[in-house]
Amino acid sequence: METMTPHRSRLRTGARAVLIAAATMIASGCVNDAGIKSDKQIAAPATYETQQSLPAEGGQWPAMDWSAQFGDPQLPALIDEALRGNPSLEQARARIEKASSYVGSANSALYPNVTGSYSWTREQYSGNALVPPPIGGTWQSENTVLAGASWDLDLWGKNRERLRQSVSQEKVADAEAEQVRISLSASVASAYTHLAQLYALRDIETREVTNRQTIARITEGRVGAGLDTNVERETAYGEMATSRSSVSALDGQIATVRYQLGALLGEGPDRGLKIADPSLGKGADVALPDNLPADLLSRRPDIVAAYWQVDAATHGVKEAKAEFFPDINLSAAIGLDAFGWGRLLTAASREIQAGPAIHLPIFDAGALRSQLKGRYADFDYDVATYNQTLIDALSEVATQVTQIRSTDRQLVDARQALDAQTQAYQLALVRYKAGLNQQLQVLNADDNRLAAETAVVNLEMGRRTLQVGLIKALGGGFDASHSGLDATVQTPIAAASSDTANR
Template identity: 80%
Template sequence: METMTDHYEFQLRASTWAASIAAAVAALGLAGCVNYAGIKSDKQIAPPSNYETKESLPAEGGQWPAMDWADQFGDPQLSTLIDEALAGNPTIDQARARIEKAYSYVGTANSALYPNVTGSYSWTRERYSANSIVPPPFGGTWQSENNVLASASWDLDLWGKNRERLRQAISQEKVANAEAEEVRISLAASVASTYNHLAQLYALRDIQVREVKNREGIVQITHGRVGAGLDTNVEQQTANGETATSRSSVSALDGQITTVRYQLGALLGKGPDRGLTIAQPSPADVAEFALPDNLPADLISRRPDIVAAYWQVDAAVHDVKEAKAEFYPDVNLSAAVGLVAFGWGRFLTAGSRQIQAGPAVHLPIFDAGALRAQLKGRYADFDYDVATYNQTLINALSDVATQVTQIRSDDRQLVDARQALDAQTKAYQLALVRYKAGLNQQLQVLNADDNRLAAETAVVSLEMGRRDEQIGLIKALGGGFNAAREGLAANTETPIPAPSVDAATH
């Protein structure tokens, strides 16, 4: 199906016939006129092959994230929340508004390729002076003047200035579309990450609730030991204090849970009460991951921020070409036809006709350096956009590598952390049995319980942290975005060349 952008690009190709007239205008002496000699740039966007990634990002035969990547976390509520956020969040509406504004610029630039036709009518009632330039019988009398005029003008665009402006607007529209995809992916990842944080808080709360029961059990044991004369009131009050501390931890987590629920409500584009209606998360274990093959090269079409940076460079190229076209003669054709007469009697007669037509040629000869300064500014913008693209690519590769490293580090830590939890749990159980039997002091039991609690908390934090890092990796890999599918694929396989002084202007 032909898109509006395809339509405009077709119009661009169809309009290039006007360039054939350029040879006739080239006869105008350009020697001594303003020129852009010496103004150029040698900057180029860097291909992914410029950066070494074989060790940090090896090919593992994995798949790129799909649009429904949230389903892999095994919690249907998460996918529902992401869909709700994408449907109603004001940041999405802002992105759509930016696309519409960019599209309006495309329409404005496209209109400059065609003749401009206007019509006007005026009626004026005026008393002419008897002692001025108006001769009798009109001097000294009141007259009505009718004037109807149809006029047309057409900028031939021999050097492609208007066509480059249209191409620049089309590229900016693609920038807006890519940026909108970046907003969508960032919002979905933020919802998933915040939801995962909510799941982590609930898991930590469950640990603390169990800890309260453990501490209450120690209180009962201590009470029996005090009655038997094995412990004193010091141990009794210590056990009571530890129990109260655990209850306080539960209350603190309840407050954090409510706060995160409010954050989710805001991410959904709703009020804080919406967050209170979200059910407790029930995430499943996260599966192993594998990096896709050809990652560095394919990443430039999978990350919307890189795609946006590419089209920004492309827009800058057309900006430069447009600025160069300003140095050449500008030819405009204009014509007008109409009727003008005093009164109504002769208004519609042949004698009231007025006709005018002719070309207008504008040639910059001396402008005190204004055009050269403008071109230098466009090249500066181009250099900046190239540097931004290169930095965006570097950051993207580093982002993926960092997430992968953190996931693998957490996987290794989890092995040891789970072994530590198993050992600390057994140590606590043995200490508790010995405390009941009067073989250990209370302090040993409390220390063992603290160690077990710390180990269990570490395991949960690592598990939830790994899930959060996997969400980060999905975002770093583009979150299911595909430039070709969205009509935003680059129009060349190689980096955009820097326009030089010898580059064509159209």
């Protein structure tokens, strides 16, 4: 029969003690998560009625190059320039890099950690303390070489949940960067459309100056013929000056919008002054895609970001639940420790240690329960944010479409009004020249024609701005399935309950 040495007996006794202690701690742990839960879920698109406001019309989702449909090659070039140099995109990229660094840190916790160290100490030891002669009372150099390793077994998945949470947060940052890209592209297109609108209004006012000059010349002739007085002459010249003032005001607005475009391009205001005059066309016909509410989930980056934020919060809840269970960490170290160099590399200088470390919260005054409640609150908040984002997205699409349809109907009447007011002005001008009308009638007719022409331009340009808004509301060409951001589950996310926690 093998005789057990005292050393081996002590090792086995120590191992049994560790196992008994671990079992006792697991069985009798006082800190628990009982009663802390959430019943919140993200809403499915079918939750909201959209059949009347968002009917299926067989339309296409916007393409990434949606700006080309307006027929002005300068607009896509400006958008590309903005996407290359705008600081807001650099901020978004920095957030992605930061989120990626968290993924790397969380991933490293799943693997053993190995360290190495060396130290050299020169010390005079007391002759009247713990170290006896011949070391005591002398100067000694101590050399220590140590290599150690530790590994958190992560039996309850805490580190794995932290990694999953970090991955989801990285996807949030990616989706938010896409949202910045779409918003920036739409802002450039809207500002460019506004610039085109101002130039169109300026052309109207420039023609109006000519019209006022024509009226002034007729008035001069009528004054010479005794048909009008100096009152009509001064009125005609005043109206002409007012039109010139309107042209100057539009010039100032045009310069301001050019400065705004320069800022959107990530450049100084002078860059905006170099932009050529816009030459935008009407753009593609407006038709909503089929199955819009459901497919919108993967087309809107803000909804995708909200989804992954909920997913990250779910893993945060599971991580907090795992904190209630014991941590078991395996550690080992081996090295050499000796006074002086001569004995450092000998077998007698070896140091070896190994063993498990177990940590279990017994009493923490409610710290872990409070932490879990906070994680559930984060989850509830993120679910509410997702649901609100979905509601806002559906409302935004419906609003843009409704306004476009309304504008189309208004344009029909506005163009008819312009034709009628133009004919009325021309007739009034002919009658005034023939001495059959008073000057006031001509000026009133011209004011009405000017207002009608301005209304048509504002409606046409406003419709194009609404088109850009609809493109943005439909995701601006984004597709989560092509960006690695598509949801991994099709059912609503629910936070882990006490019964389904990863243990």
